[in-house]
Amino acid sequence: MIAGRYLRARRKEAFISVIASLTMVGVAIGVATLIVVMSVMNGFRGELLDKILGLNGHFTAYPIESKFTDYKETVESIEQVDGVKFAVYFVEGQVLASGRGSSTGVTVRGMDEENLKKLNLLYNSAEQGGFDQWDDSNGIAIGYRLAQTLGVGIGDQVQIINPDGAMTPFGTTPQIRSYPVTAIFNLGMVEFDSFFMYMPLEPAQDYFKLFEDVLKPGQEPLDVMASDEEIDAAYQRVPQASAVEIFIDDPDAVGLMRSRLQADPDLRPMVLTDWQQRNETFFSALQVERVVMFTILSMIILVAAFNIISSLIMLVKDKGADIAVLRTMGATRGSIMRIFSITGTAIGVIGTTVGLGLGLLVASNAEAIRAFISNLLGVTIFPPEIFFLTSLPSRTDPLEVTVVVLMALGLSFLATIYPAWRAAQYDPVEALRYE
Known part of the structure; x- marks a missing residue:
C-alpha cells in the first residue's frame, strides 16, 4: 500500500513521479526495441535459410572417378x-x-x-x-x-x-x-x-x-x-x-x-558440400551481428535501470521524514527495504509489460510498418538489392522474448537494492531532528 502511494503523483512530489514515468518509458522502449530487432533478425536469417535451402539443398553431391x-x-x-x-x-x-x-x-x-x-x-x-x-x-x-x-x-x-x-x-x-x-x-x-x-x-x-x-x-x-x-x-x-x-x-x-x-x-564416390560450408561466411556474419545488436540494445535497459536507481534515491531523500515516522511506529529495516524495493520493481514490471506488448505488436506488423513509412517518406527502407529479400521478415522466438523480459525484470530488481538499503539505514532521530 505504501509503495503504491509513493508511485502515485501528488503536487508536492510531481517531479519525482515524472522521473519515475520517464524511467518506465525507458524500460518499455528498451524491451520493445530488443524484441523487434531480434525478431527481424530471426526472420531475416530464417527467410534466407528457407529460400537458399529451398533451391540449393542441404548437400550438393559432385561425382568423381x-x-x-x-x-x-x-x-x-x-x-x-x-x-x-x-x-x-x-x-x-x-x-x-x-x-x-x-x-x-x-x-x-x-x-x-x-x-x-x-x-x-x-x-x-x-x-x-x-x-x-x-x-x-x-x-x-x-x-x-x-x-x-x-x-x-x-x-x-x-x-x-x-x-x-x-x-x-x-x-x-x-x-x-x-x-x-x-x-x-x-x-x-x-x-x-x-x-x-x-x-x-x-x-x-x-x-x-x-x-x-x-x-x-x-x-x-x-x-x-x-x-x-x-x-x-x-x-x-x-x-x-x-x-x-x-x-x-x-x-x-x-x-x-x-x-x-x-x-x-x-x-x-561423390564429393559432398553442405549448406553450412557454402554459406559459412554469410551466416557467421549474421550470427555475429545478432550478438552485437543484442548486446548494444541491452544497454537501453541498463540505462533505464540506472534511472530507477536515481529516481529511488530522490524518493528516499524526499521521504526521509516518512521513513523516520514508520521506524518509530515499529517498522523494521526489512520493511523499509521492501517498500522501496516494491516501488522500484513496480516501475520495472510496468515498463517491461508495456514494452512486451509494444514489441510483439510492432514485430508482428513489421512489413506493414515498413511499407507505410516508405510510402510516407518516399524512400526505400530495407532495399532488396542490399538485403537480398523483397520484404521485411519477422519471426518472434518465445525463448528470446523470455530472456529479454527476465533480463529487464532482473535489472529492475537489482537497481532497487542500493536505494532500498540506504532507506533502511535512516536514523529516525537524525531524520526528525529538523522537522
Whole structure:
C-alpha cells in the first residue's frame, strides 16, 4: 500500500513521479526495441535459410572417378538413406543471356518436371506462365528481376551464349541459341530472381554437350580410320548430369548425414558440400551481428535501470521524514527495504509489460510498418538489392522474448537494492531532528 502511494503523483512530489514515468518509458522502449530487432533478425536469417535451402539443398553431391551417367540410379539410392527427404539431379552451366538490348551473366540449370515438382518453392512461384508440360516446352524459366533486366516477357526470345562451343580449324566458337520464355518466377530473393535461369533437362544436356559416347552392347571397338557413319552406328549417346542436390529432414544434422551418405556402400564416390560450408561466411556474419545488436540494445535497459536507481534515491531523500515516522511506529529495516524495493520493481514490471506488448505488436506488423513509412517518406527502407529479400521478415522466438523480459525484470530488481538499503539505514532521530 505504501509503495503504491509513493508511485502515485501528488503536487508536492510531481517531479519525482515524472522521473519515475520517464524511467518506465525507458524500460518499455528498451524491451520493445530488443524484441523487434531480434525478431527481424530471426526472420531475416530464417527467410534466407528457407529460400537458399529451398533451391540449393542441404548437400550438393559432385561425382568423381567417372562420368555422371548413372544420375537416376544415384538419386534413387540416395533417397533410400535414412534421414534423406528427397534428392534431385540437374545440369548446370554459366552463360551470357541477351534480351532486348541488354545482356547479363546467368546460371542455367537444367531439370526435368519430375524433379522440378520436388522444389515446391520454385514450382509454385511462377507469376507468369507456368511449368506445365515443362519437359516438352523447349523454353526457359527466368526470375522476374532478370526479365526486367533483359526487357523480356512471356513468349519473347532470350539468346544465351556459351563460350565452350564447337571446335573449328580456327579454334573454339561460342555456342549461341535462342529460347522462348515460358515462365517468369518470383522467389522473393534477389540473387535467385536476378541470376538463375531454368530449362528442361534434355535441352540443357544438349546445349552444354553433356553426353558420353558409349559402345553399344556387343559392339567391337572401331579403328581410327572408321567413318562417321560407322561411329554413329557403333556408339550411343548417354546423357550426363552435373550434380545432385540432397535435401535432408534436419538441416542442422549435416555431420551425421555426411557420415551416412559416405558410408553407404550402394552410392558411387561423390564429393559432398553442405549448406553450412557454402554459406559459412554469410551466416557467421549474421550470427555475429545478432550478438552485437543484442548486446548494444541491452544497454537501453541498463540505462533505464540506472534511472530507477536515481529516481529511488530522490524518493528516499524526499521521504526521509516518512521513513523516520514508520521506524518509530515499529517498522523494521526489512520493511523499509521492501517498500522501496516494491516501488522500484513496480516501475520495472510496468515498463517491461508495456514494452512486451509494444514489441510483439510492432514485430508482428513489421512489413506493414515498413511499407507505410516508405510510402510516407518516399524512400526505400530495407532495399532488396542490399538485403537480398523483397520484404521485411519477422519471426518472434518465445525463448528470446523470455530472456529479454527476465533480463529487464532482473535489472529492475537489482537497481532497487542500493536505494532500498540506504532507506533502511535512516536514523529516525537524525531524520526528525529538523522537522
